[in-house]
Amino acid sequence: MNLLYQTLADAVLLLHTSFVVFVVAALALIIVGGYRQWRWVRNGWFRIVHLGGIAIVVAQSWAGLLCPLTTLEMWLRGQAGGVQYEGSFIQYWLERVLYYEAPGWVFVVAYTVFGLLVILTWLRFPPKKISGS
Numbered sequence: 001m002n003l004l005y006q007t008l009a010d011a012v013l014l015l016h017t018s019f020v021v022f023v024v025a026a027l028a029l030i031i032v033g034g035y036r037q038w039r040w041v042r043n044g045w046f047r048i049v050h051l052g053g054i055a056i057v058v059a060q061s062w063a064g065l066l067c068p069l070t071t072l073e074m075w076l077r078g079q080a081g082g083v084q085y086e087g088s089f090i091q092y093w094l095e096r097v098l099y100y101e102a103p104g105w106v107f108v109v110a111y112t113v114f115g116l117l118v119i120l121t122w123l124r125f126p127p128k129k130i131s132g133s
Helices: 002-036 044-063 068-079 089-098 104-124
Strands: none
Touching: 002 044, 002 068, 002 104, 044 104
16 A cells, blocks of 8 residues: 555656656746747636646735645655655655755745746737637
8 A cells, every 4th residue: 555655646647747857847948949930839718727827826826825736745645654765766766856955935935936937928929819619
């Protein structure tokens, strides 16, 4: 059973990292694609998902809430027998990329500035209207 919880915790960590990569990479692609006139970066659904993702992160940080993916991962690791930073390969490397030490206000400012950049891309490179099907 410990292996199951450990595997599930690793899966949550992978999902969490994928979310972070999506939010950060999408902003970079929107900016580059906006200047290079890539049509797909103005896709309405893509932009709504991107904006929604960072909006949730900013709202959580302002409310002082811990990310539910972090909470779930920590619970799963606890069920697996405690926090084991020398665990699986995936856990070891993704935690070093995803988690870092800083005062809480640093994260609130970073997420807020990032959120403002996303809003600025909506103004500079507005998405196309979503048409009904």
